Amino acid sequence: MEKIYGANERQDGLVKVGNNYYLYYGFGKDTENAEHGYNYRHKFDHNPTAEEIKEVVLSAIDAETREKITTGMMYDGLMVNLSVENQLNYSMFKDMLDQNSGSIIVKMTDADGNDKVVTFGRGTFDAFYEQVRVHIKNCLQDCWREKAELDLGCYLP
16 A cells, blocks of 8 residues: 555545545554645555455555554654664663673664664663563554454445
């Protein structure tokens, strides 16, 4: 699905235009204070089945969840990149600090896109790591709730 910008609200539905069908799903904003947001849109060249619609919508939910996990965490005003690789690294760092003292350096990004490094000791890294865990848990809970509440009724005649 692609993001179509300019939306002010959620517009879930299936619209026929000529021989094509456009599925609209969800609503989001790139930033909390953005004036307008986006809907997801997928083009079918045929009248899709309920199963096809469900597959496309579930894929969009999964993609949005991955994006929120990866780019949606802020720590002291800095964006934390939670790629799968970084998540594994942070878990390893946590284990290392639990076994001995020392410090860990983590690269983050400021609002202007500049890289910043933050040095953590054991106690401060514990707090950071707990925020990482809570962020991921919340993103996954939102994903699973959205899937559980998914109503395909607005897409079917």
